[in-house]
Amino acid sequence: MMAENKYYPIRIAAAAQDSTLRVNNTCVSVKNATRSIEFYKKHFGMTFLGSKDFADMKFSLHFLSFAKEVGKNEQGEPEIFGTSGVLELAHSWGSENDPEFKINNGNEEPYRGFGHICFSVADIEKTCEKLEAEGVSFKKRMSDGRQKDIAFALDPDGYWIELVQYIKDTEGGPREDIGDKFNHTMIRVKDADKSVEFYQNVLGMKLVRRSDHENAKFTLYFLAYGVPSGQNSWSTEGVLELTHNWGTENDPDFKYHTGDWNTPGYDHVTISCNDPAALCNEIEQRYGDKISWGTKFNQGMVKNGAFIKDPDGYSIEIVPSDLVL
Numbered sequence: 001m002m003a004e005n006k007y008y009p010i011r012i013a014a015a016a017q018d019s020t021l022r023v024n025n026t027c028v029s030v031k032n033a034t035r036s037i038e039f040y041k042k043h044f045g046m047t048f049l050g051s052k053d054f055a056d057m058k059f060s061l062h063f064l065s066f067a068k069e070v071g072k073n074e075q076g077e078p079e080i081f082g083t084s085g086v087l088e089l090a091h092s093w094g095s096e097n098d099p100e101f102k103i104n105n106g107n108e109e110p111y112r113g114f115g116h117i118c119f120s121v122a123d124i125e126k127t128c129e130k131l132e133a134e135g136v137s138f139k140k141r142m143s144d145g146r147q148k149d150i151a152f153a154l155d156p157d158g159y160w161i162e163l164v165q166y167i168k169d170t171e172g173g174p175r176e177d178i179g180d181k182f183n184h185t186m187i188r189v190k191d192a193d194k195s196v197e198f199y200q201n202v203l204g205m206k207l208v209r210r211s212d213h214e215n216a217k218f219t220l221y222f223l224a225y226g227v228p229s230g231q232n233s234w235s236t237e238g239v240l241e242l243t244h245n246w247g248t249e250n251d252p253d254f255k256y257h258t259g260d261w262n263t264p265g266y267d268h269v270t271i272s273c274n275d276p277a278a279l280c281n282e283i284e285q286r287y288g289d290k291i292s293w294g295t296k297f298n299q300g301m302v303k304n305g306a307f308i309k310d311p312d313g314y315s316i317e318i319v320p321s322d323l324v325l
Contacts, residue, residue: 006193006194007193007194007198008197008202008290010286011204012279012283013282014204014275015202015204015279016204018204018273020272020273020274020321021204021272022083022084022271022272023224023238023240023269023271024081024086024270024271024319025081025087025088025269026086026088026182026268026269026270027061027088027266028087028089028114028267029089029091029103029264031101031103031156031157032091032096032156033091035096040155042134044119045066045180046066047064047065047066048064049065049080050063050078051063051325052325054301058094061090061091062089063080063086063325064089065083065085065086065087065182066180066237068083069083070082070083075324077325078324078325079321079323079324080324080325081270081320081324082272084182084237085182086182086270088270090267095264104257104263106257106265110257112257113188113258113259114186114259114265115187115241116152116159116162116186117159117160117182117185118162118163118164118185118186118241119162119163119181120164120165120166121163121166122165122177123165124149124150124163127163128151128153131153136154137153137154138152139152139153139154139160150164151163164234165234166181166232173232173235174235178235183235184239184241186243187242187256188243188245188256189242189312190255192242192249194249194311195311196221199242200223202283203271205223205240206223206227207222208222209221209222217245217247218243218246219243219244222239223239258315259315267315269314269317270316270318271319272318272321273321274320275320276305276306276319280296280297280308284296292308292309292313293307293308294306294307294308294309302323305319
């Protein structure tokens with residue numbers, strides 16, 4: 001049973017009452033941007049939404065998602081941050097020509113922390129057959145291991161892409177093909193009570209599903225905005241999965257790798273809303289130095305944005321929904 005309001009007892013009103021809050025994107029570094037963009041377009045049918053170059057820092061950001069309606073501002077620019085299910089690829093210029101440059105996929109020691117992204121599909125067997133026919137590598141096929149209803153494909157940098165099926169006989173939800181979805185992003189956390197409470201009370205997410213695995217001694221927590229608890233969330237986008245391996249919370253020296261520029265790999269998730277200033281200001285007022293910030297509101301390179309740190313040190317970017325590239 002989880003502790004109740006032990007670490008972050010105050011529920012931030014600006015988060016709890018803001019219906020515009022969403023998990024917008026997940027950002028990972030890639031070695032070769034062209035190769036990665038083409039991989040996700042060809043094999044998964046993702047749509048390229050746009051790019052942003054930062055010439056002074058010699059890197060670019062590239063955005064993709066599954067087909068969806070993306071609004072446009074008065075200038076006709078896509079409002080990428082006003083939706084969920086976006087994959088952000090960060091590319092340091094020239095890394096594709098550096099034989100020593102290697103991406104950390106988050107699943108190998110000593111850089112274990114981030115686990116995977118997850119795409120949810122209507123027919124997982126058909127999807128896996130298509131990917132295999134196209135030469136996509138797999139970390140786990142459906143026939144491998146005990147779980148026969150999931151698979152893990154590998155992208156060009158070795159990131160794990162979990163594949164699940166949202167049409168399920170045992171749960172409510174879609175009974176027909178509604179298109180592929182970027183369902184969730186998984187990170188490992190040291191203390192489940194502390195992390196779940198942070199995402200619920202500080203950032204306003206709701207715990208929509210919990211899955212205990214006693215034999216393997218771990219628990220999965222799925223959090224999201226706008227999904228009622230207990231509802232089939234496999235067909236939605238913008239879900240965050242927290243994996244807790246039992247006992248890590250009792251080891252004072254235990255720490256996950258949460259991402260940095262020296263070991264390029266997973267970088268952050270982004271949440272967006274109409275008024276990030278109100279959210280960030282209330283978090284500061286309510287919690288003060290109990291909360292760590294990478295960059296406080298409007299003090300970094302992202303206009304009207306901020307980077308907050310979760311209890312493990314993972315970065316969460318907070319931006320306005322109408323931010324444009």
